[in-house]
Amino acid sequence: MKDARTEIIRKLINEQAPSMKAFAESVELPYTTLRSMLERGIGNASIDNVIKVCKGLNITTDQLEKMANDKDYEIETIAAHHDGDEWTEEELEEIERFKEFVRARRAKD
Secondary structure, three states: OOOHHHHHHHHHHHHHOOOHHHHHHHOOOOHHHHHHHHHHOHHHOOHHHHHHHHHHOOOOHHHHHHHHHOOOOOOOOOOOOOOHHHOOHHHHHHHHHHHHHHHHHHHHO
């Protein structure tokens, strides 16, 4: 059984990245290291690698701890939010199409 922090990291990567490999590349971490972190648990990883992963997810290590300790904690990330007032209807539709594209690619990995 993985600790809550590990499951949160896994969930956020799955939501935000097209694949684990792509995420690992984006944070300049070998894929095997990321995979090991998720298999053995975040608590067993080096702090430097945990920080890299958190930065790649646009969260702090403090936010990760809060999420792990509070089921109702809501994370705010730049990538996860967009304000409808800043986007045209066409742009919002394009964003939704892109999200579906990314989800479809993730399903293939």
